[in-house]
Amino acid sequence: MAQQILPFYLVCDESGSMDGPPVQAINDSLPKLHAEIGSNPVVADKTKFCLIGFNHTAQVLLPLSDLSAVGSIPGLQASGGTDYTSAFDLLYSTISSDVQQLKANGDQVYRPAVFFLSDGQPGDNWSASYQRVTDPNWPLHPNIMAFGFGGVDAATLQQVATVRAFIADGSMGPDAALREFAKSLTNSIVNSGSRPADNGALTLSVPDNVPGFTALPADPV
Amino acid sequence: MELPSWVPGSDQGTRRDADGAGEQPPGAQGEEYAAAEEYQEQPGAGEVSAREVSAREAGAGQAGAEQPGAGEARQQPRFPAPAVIGPAPSFGPFLGPLPESPAATAGLAVPDTVLDGAEFPGLTIRGASMRGDDHHARQEVRQDSMGMWRVWDGETAAILLCAADGVGSQPLSHLGAAHACAALRSRAGRSVTQLLAASQDGSLAELAAHIIGDICLAIDEVARRLGVEPKALSTTLAAALVEAGPATEDERRYLILNVGDATAFVLRDGEFVPCLGGSHDPNAPITSSGTWALPTAVGPVGTAVGTIGPRDMLMVCTDGMSNPMLNRDVRDQLARWWGGDTIPGLPEFGWQLSYRVRTFSDDRTAVCVWGRGQ
Numbered sequence: 001m002a003q004q005i006l007p008f009y010l011v012c013d014e015s016g017s018m019d020g021p022p023v024q025a026i027n028d029s030l031p032k033l034h035a036e037i038g039s040n041p042v043v044a045d046k047t048k049f050c051l052i053g054f055n056h057t058a059q060v061l062l063p064l065s066d067l068s069a070v071g072s073i074p075g076l077q078a079s080g081g082t083d084y085t086s087a088f089d090l091l092y093s094t095i096s097s098d099v100q101q102l103k104a105n106g107d108q109v110y111r112p113a114v115f116f117l118s119d120g121q122p123g124d125n126w127s128a129s130y131q132r133v134t135d136p137n138w139p140l141h142p143n144i145m146a147f148g149f150g151g152v153d154a155a156t157l158q159q160v161a162t163v164r165a166f167i168a169d170g171s172m173g174p175d176a177a178l179r180e181f182a183k184s185l186t187n188s189i190v191n192s193g194s195r196p197a198d199n200g201a202l203t204l205s206v207p208d209n210v211p212g213f214t215a216l217p218a219d220p221v
Numbered sequence: 222m223e224l225p226s227w228v229p230g231s232d233q234g235t236r237r238d239a240d241g242a243g244e245q246p247p248g249a250q251g252e253e254y255a256a257a258e259e260y261q262e263q264p265g266a267g268e269v270s271a272r273e274v275s276a277r278e279a280g281a282g283q284a285g286a287e288q289p290g291a292g293e294a295r296q297q298p299r300f301p302a303p304a305v306i307g308p309a310p311s312f313g314p315f316l317g318p319l320p321e322s323p324a325a326t327a328g329l330a331v332p333d334t335v336l337d338g339a340e341f342p343g344l345t346i347r348g349a350s351m352r353g354d355d356h357h358a359r360q361e362v363r364q365d366s367m368g369m370w371r372v373w374d375g376e377t378a379a380i381l382l383c384a385a386d387g388v389g390s391q392p393l394s395h396l397g398a399a400h401a402c403a404a405l406r407s408r409a410g411r412s413v414t415q416l417l418a419a420s421q422d423g424s425l426a427e428l429a430a431h432i433i434g435d436i437c438l439a440i441d442e443v444a445r446r447l448g449v450e451p452k453a454l455s456t457t458l459a460a461a462l463v464e465a466g467p468a469t470e471d472e473r474r475y476l477i478l479n480v481g482d483a484t485a486f487v488l489r490d491g492e493f494v495p496c497l498g499g500s501h502d503p504n505a506p507i508t509s510s511g512t513w514a515l516p517t518a519v520g521p522v523g524t525a526v527g528t529i530g531p532r533d534m535l536m537v538c539t540d541g542m543s544n545p546m547l548n549r550d551v552r553d554q555l556a557r558w559w560g561g562d563t564i565p566g567l568p569e570f571g572w573q574l575s576y577r578v579r580t581f582s583d584d585r586t587a588v589c590v591w592g593r594g595q
Contacts, residue, residue, distance in 0.1 A: 001307030002548050003580040004508070041312035042358040046580040068311060099506060108508040108547070139506040 002106040013118035015055040019078035054087035055080035084126035112142035120156040161218035172212035348588035365584040366398035372410035378465040386539035388455035397454030404439035437516035455514040457481030481512040531593040541583035
């Protein structure tokens with residue numbers, strides 16, 4: 001039986017610079033994000049979730065899963081450098097294989113959505129990998145929303161985002177802010193959009209503002 | 222999105238399934254229901270006790286000749302829960318509180334469900350428009366709309382049916398859907414003879430585009446009165462005009478026009494045949510939820526012509542109906558309900574249209590016309 005599925009990827013920076021309160025905040029917030037989506041049956045039925053962690057390498061910490069069937073989400077462990085190339089390369093290959101599997105099941109697959117969480121200080125030249133995963137000619141290119149905190153470099157986060165970047169303003173903890181963003185995202189994804197007559201592209205409904213964050217326009221490289 | 226505590230989880234769904242399994246919708250034929258049982262995959266479906274079934278059968282058997290009495294009233298069969306086709310959603314049916322979106326609280330709300338029908342010589346109509354669980358969960362109004370009318374331009378009579386789907390991202394799209402239906406009735410109702418002639422001489426596409434343009438102007442005017450941008454009223458639309466007085470009831474002419482992903486099918490010989498090309502390619506790697514919409518992003522105006530006979534059914538519907546119909550099991554079940562000898566009554570049609578398929582939780586609207594009387 002074909003279903004309507006939204007693949008949802010959380011790509012988290014777990015480099016050494018995230019050690020301490022930042023990575024702890026993410027680890028604290030993951031169970032809440034899990035609860036937010038997993039306990040919301042209307043959204044959970046049509047959302048599948050994947051967690052990717054990266055430092056100087058990247059790994060899939062939770063394969064694309066039905067969150068209501070997942071007991072817990074693995075935690076992050078901060079160490080090593082920050083290599084965006086490995087993150088975007090793994091994101092590309094993971095989305096490719098996941099969508100292929102979903103289509104093999106006969107499912108209707110919405111455009112993948114990516115939360116990219118980082119302090120925005122990569123040590124590598126990541127533009128080629130980024131451009132491959134966001135290439136409009138790649139049918140599976142995801143919508144990326146970048147979420148930055150700590151010693152974030154706002155310009156880098158704006159370059160990562162294809163839709164919008166959100167930079168923590170310090171008014172609330174990252175876990176609370178992440179929940180706010182998750183609420184807005186899950187709402188907007190399931191809404192149908194309007195296709196502008198000029199270019200035929202889907203207009204994604206994305207929140208203008210998220211409590212605890214300053215919203216910045218996307219500025220992809 | 223927070224899901225309020227009133228949304229039933231799997232536990233309540235199981236209990237509901239146990240209550241509902243094995244019951245027969247009022248008026249349903251035994252063989253139809255036997256077929257319906259095949260798709261039930263609900264947890265707890267086999268938990269109905271022999272005593273419960275016996276009590277239900279006793280109640281059903283007395284329904285026609287019962288005497289007033291408290292004991293017998295308790296034995297009346299319960300109306301069944303919505304049918305589940307394929308894997309069950311992880312939550313049971315729910316309505317939740319009344320919508321609280323700004324549109325709803327501003328006095329612009331529409332009912333959760335509309336159920337309507339009509340019978341003419343040689344034609345039977347059933348239609349329903351139902352709010353989906355996405356909108357139930359978010360306490361938002363139903364954005365679909367529908368209409369069924371007998372129209373007369375002074376020369377020719379016809380039956381006009383329509384279904385419209387307000388674009389979800391727009392704040393007042395439910396009003397756009399309703400006004401699109403109303404404007405269609407006004408505009409197409411004046412041009413019945415012209416439309417039927419155009420369906421024969423190859424000029425329907427041009428006339429349809431002209432009529433859609435006029436409907437856009439009508440929606441623009443509504444937006445101006447409301448003080449909003451026309452895009453706030455964005456909606457899809459599918460309409461069918463069926464001649465009321467055919468030369469022969471074996472070949473009753475119809476024509477279709479549409480904008481966006483609202484569409485139309487003919488049910489013939491147990492198969493749903495699309496009248497229009499799909500706006501979404503089911504084989505595309507990524508499914509877009511975007512759609513062309515009146516009044517600001519109309520895109521191509523779809524048209525189709527054909528005939529229906531006494532064994533056929535013509536349906537216009539929104540994508541909340543056509544998307545789950547991409548599943549063969551859904552199409553087959555609908556064909557069993559609607560392709561047989563018996564045309565459902567109104568409550569039964571409403572029950573049938575409320576079928577549930579996991580992950581398909583949009584508003585759902587279908588208006589159906591059978592080419593025969595009741």
